[in-house]
Amino acid sequence: MEATDKVWEVFIQKKAGLAFKHAGSVRAFDKKMAIQNARDVYTRRSEGRAMWVVPTEAIVSVPLDNSDAFFDPADDKAYRHATFYEIPDGVKHL
Amino acid sequence: MEKFQEAFDKIIEADSKVEPRDWMPEKYRKTNIRQISQHAHSEIIGMQPEGNWLLRAPSLRAKQVLLAKIQDEAGHGLYLYSVAETLGISRSEMIEQLHSGEAKYSSIFNYPTLTWADMGAVGWLVDGAAIVNQVSLQRTSYGPYSRAMIRICKEESFHQRQGYEIMCRMAFGTPEQKEMAQDALNRFWEPALMMFGPHDADSVHKGQSMEWKIKRESNDHLRQRFIDRTVPQAEYLGLTIPDPNLKWNEETGHYDHSPFNWDEFWNVVNGNGPCNKERLDHHKKAHNDNKWVREAAAAYAAKTETQVA
Numbered sequence: 001m002e003a004t005d006k007v008w009e010v011f012i013q014k015k016a017g018l019a020f021k022h023a024g025s026v027r028a029f030d031k032k033m034a035i036q037n038a039r040d041v042y043t044r045r046s047e048g049r050a051m052w053v054v055p056t057e058a059i060v061s062v063p064l065d066n067s068d069a070f071f072d073p074a075d076d077k078a079y080r081h082a083t084f085y086e087i088p089d090g091v092k093h094l
Numbered sequence: 095m096e097k098f099q100e101a102f103d104k105i106i107e108a109d110s111k112v113e114p115r116d117w118m119p120e121k122y123r124k125t126n127i128r129q130i131s132q133h134a135h136s137e138i139i140g141m142q143p144e145g146n147w148l149l150r151a152p153s154l155r156a157k158q159v160l161l162a163k164i165q166d167e168a169g170h171g172l173y174l175y176s177v178a179e180t181l182g183i184s185r186s187e188m189i190e191q192l193h194s195g196e197a198k199y200s201s202i203f204n205y206p207t208l209t210w211a212d213m214g215a216v217g218w219l220v221d222g223a224a225i226v227n228q229v230s231l232q233r234t235s236y237g238p239y240s241r242a243m244i245r246i247c248k249e250e251s252f253h254q255r256q257g258y259e260i261m262c263r264m265a266f267g268t269p270e271q272k273e274m275a276q277d278a279l280n281r282f283w284e285p286a287l288m289m290f291g292p293h294d295a296d297s298v299h300k301g302q303s304m305e306w307k308i309k310r311e312s313n314d315h316l317r318q319r320f321i322d323r324t325v326p327q328a329e330y331l332g333l334t335i336p337d338p339n340l341k342w343n344e345e346t347g348h349y350d351h352s353p354f355n356w357d358e359f360w361n362v363v364n365g366n367g368p369c370n371k372e373r374l375d376h377h378k379k380a381h382n383d384n385k386w387v388r389e390a391a392a393a394y395a396a397k398t399e400t401q402v403a
Contacts, residue, residue, distance in 0.1 A: 004186070004392070005388070005391070005392075007176075007179060024173060024176050024177075024238075024241075024242075025176045025179070026172070026176070027185060029388075029391040029392055029394070029395040030391070030394065030395040030398060030399045031399065033391065033395075040165075040169070041169050041172050041173070044165065044166070044169060044249075045249070061115070
């Protein structure tokens, strides 16, 4: 059986001060190849100043079949938003 | 199950995007895999007709530009393989399907590139047609495919412009150059129009793909848009589109054209075009000849990579 590469997710920071953003994925055999492939595939037009690659299998995500239940604790907590509160007219800087 | 189907239908109806881990009908997944892998293979095989001219480009500038364009095609193929992989097929499976003939690529790449003017015609007409199609696909319902299309369109706008620049050079050059430009247009015009696929009435996958918003506009609609845009560009070059029935129709606001030679189209789709065998053989050879590189990379990784994650 032929040895296989694996999939790595690519995150790029465009400029200092901005968050890293998922750009897509690449295939590679090792870390160095992953980051070089990611450069060649996703930053051919100077799209990045910093980059992360992460093996896809290392990413933990919410199981989709109960994602509603996973996120619903936040659904009934409108008081976490500033707009929940009533402030009398004429009061400023709040 | 019904609950999932309902959630999926709602996404499609609301014109929002289906994401990799969302539930989707099996047929939706399969249709996307078929279309996206075909699109990826087209980008990859599409490097061959252009690679043919890399070492014979007429200037250093032309060579740099052509090289950058071919690198983009490779990149676009890779974005698209990644997109297909989010649907549960691996890249090696897709390559096996390409080699076995189970997966197709665009027939346009089964035509040879005989002169330097063909590099102009390919950029102007082939990339031009691809862009019309891809702009429409930016609104496709599968999120990762849509994002790849947005990125690809941004990058490809230079492809068409560099092609048209070559056409300008040739069409306004010596009489021999102009003749080459005309010859390239003659050979690529109809194959470029056929890139949009069969007529709507004969398109096998159309109905369901439109319903699921995988495809957003019909083949004939996109083809007409391309014709309407391209005719004035040919006129500017002083070249003649090889269709005696091509004329502006005041009533419809579009150009009328002759019926296409669909026998030729199906002949090429079914593997009998001028370069089908050559393109596929070349891909297989490169893949097999480079097996040792994959093996070496795997051996190196086994030796040097400590446990990640």
